[in-house]
Amino acid sequence: MSKGQIFVLSGPPGAGKSTVRQALLEKRPSLIYSVSFTTRQPRAGERDGVDYYFVTREEFLARHKQGEFAEYNQIFGNYYGTSRKTLQEALDQGKEVLLDIDVDGAAILKMKFPGGVFILLVPPSRQELERRLRGRGTEDEAQVEERLARVAYELGSVGGYDYLICNDRLDEAVDGVLTIIKAESYRTKLSADDLLQQFAF
Amino acid sequence: MSKGQIFVLSGPPGAGKSTVRQALLEKRPSLIYSVSFTTRQPRAGERDGVDYYFVTREEFLARHKQGEFAEYNQIFGNYYGTSRKTLQEALDQGKEVLLDIDVDGAAILKMKFPGGVFILLVPPSRQELERRLRGRGTEDEAQVEERLARVAYELGSVGGYDYLICNDRLDEAVDGVLTIIKAESYRTKLSADDLLQQFAF
Numbered sequence: 001m002s003k004g005q006i007f008v009l010s011g012p013p014g015a016g017k018s019t020v021r022q023a024l025l026e027k028r029p030s031l032i033y034s035v036s037f038t039t040r041q042p043r044a045g046e047r048d049g050v051d052y053y054f055v056t057r058e059e060f061l062a063r064h065k066q067g068e069f070a071e072y073n074q075i076f077g078n079y080y081g082t083s084r085k086t087l088q089e090a091l092d093q094g095k096e097v098l099l100d101i102d103v104d105g106a107a108i109l110k111m112k113f114p115g116g117v118f119i120l121l122v123p124p125s126r127q128e129l130e131r132r133l134r135g136r137g138t139e140d141e142a143q144v145e146e147r148l149a150r151v152a153y154e155l156g157s158v159g160g161y162d163y164l165i166c167n168d169r170l171d172e173a174v175d176g177v178l179t180i181i182k183a184e185s186y187r188t189k190l191s192a193d194d195l196l197q198q199f200a201f
Numbered sequence: 202m203s204k205g206q207i208f209v210l211s212g213p214p215g216a217g218k219s220t221v222r223q224a225l226l227e228k229r230p231s232l233i234y235s236v237s238f239t240t241r242q243p244r245a246g247e248r249d250g251v252d253y254y255f256v257t258r259e260e261f262l263a264r265h266k267q268g269e270f271a272e273y274n275q276i277f278g279n280y281y282g283t284s285r286k287t288l289q290e291a292l293d294q295g296k297e298v299l300l301d302i303d304v305d306g307a308a309i310l311k312m313k314f315p316g317g318v319f320i321l322l323v324p325p326s327r328q329e330l331e332r333r334l335r336g337r338g339t340e341d342e343a344q345v346e347e348r349l350a351r352v353a354y355e356l357g358s359v360g361g362y363d364y365l366i367c368n369d370r371l372d373e374a375v376d377g378v379l380t381i382i383k384a385e386s387y388r389t390k391l392s393a394d395d396l397l398q399q400f401a402f
Binding site: 155 | 358
């Protein structure tokens with residue numbers, strides 16, 4: 001049994017996952033971010049090895065063939081994958097590990113790490129989601145429509161998530177995730193024998 | 202399905218349950234304390250209807266016969282019981298309800314309310330527990346020994362608890378329980394249909 005703890009953050013594009021993630025890593029420096037591999041193009045400001053490992057389709061599939069991914073899937077024509085080795089190493093070291101994975105990738109990961117904590121981040125409304133997606137300007141109109149069309153599908157997975165956080169105000173959403181991570185650190189992990197020994201009873 | 206949430210706080214005598222409970226109720230006024238019935242004598246400063254409903258053995262057993270208790274049991278010669286009606290009403294109103302129940306009472310309650318959150322409060326060491334028990338001066342030496350002899354039995358139930366909090370520093374223990382209660386408020390309760398409707402997707 002690994003000593004660490006997985007926290008998976010999912011949500012529709014535009015829910016604010018990247019912004020929340022950056023704030024979380026600043027506020028809880030002990031939290032390790034599992035950087036995903038992707039074949040999509042970097043957006044302005046995104047750094048290789050920090051936001052994603054940006055790789056070619058060929059490299060991605062070669063890594064998959066070598067069994068490197070704990071989960072991977074394809075969304076909007078791009079591959080995304082989580083490194084099994086990086087994840088397992090962090091868990092073995094007893095770290096809290098944060099992952100940003102879409103709902104289908106999260107489903108795959110949950111089968112392999114059922115003890116993970118799964119958090120779904122949602123926008124306050126469809127209107128606000130549209131506003132954010134158009135506002136960030138990283139997708140053309142067809143791509144925005146494609147993302148909006150997938151939202152109902154994504155939210156359909158809510159029942160598999162442990163926690164649901166509405167990202168209306170960023171600071172409250174970040175505080176919510178931090179609260180969940182901190183609460184999880186109190187989760188009972190000791191056996192009765194361990195406890196009796198530890199407290200010298 | 203009730204809308205509220207049960208939080209059960211258990212722990213050996215001297216772990217600091219009463220002090221933690223009082224701090225919790227001050228810091229989170231929305232939290233409702235489920236006042237237990239007991240046949241034990243009030244300690245100095247304890248108020249009827251606030252800390253416990255202090256009743257005679259005859260009254261306790263009469264109430265039990267009328268099915269009034271969601272759980273009850275006998276410890277150190279005294280009866281303790283949780284009012285089913287008070288608990289259910291608070292839950293129906295969507296309240297967060299705090300209960301202070303010993304490990305066996307908690308076990309009974311967990312069978313009836315498996316969705317409850319169960320928190321075990323433990324002292325930092327056996328020595329510190331002894332010091333606190335003798336320091337509070339509410340039990341004679343024989344009673345202190347009786348309580349100490351039961352601690353290993355009580356800690357043996359740790360596996361049934363969701364969270365384990367060591368009450369070394371009071372403010373940290375209180376903050377831990379508050380964090381757990383707050384995190385629980387983000388627990389996914391909406392169905393996919395509810396969510397889609399709420400966010401107008």
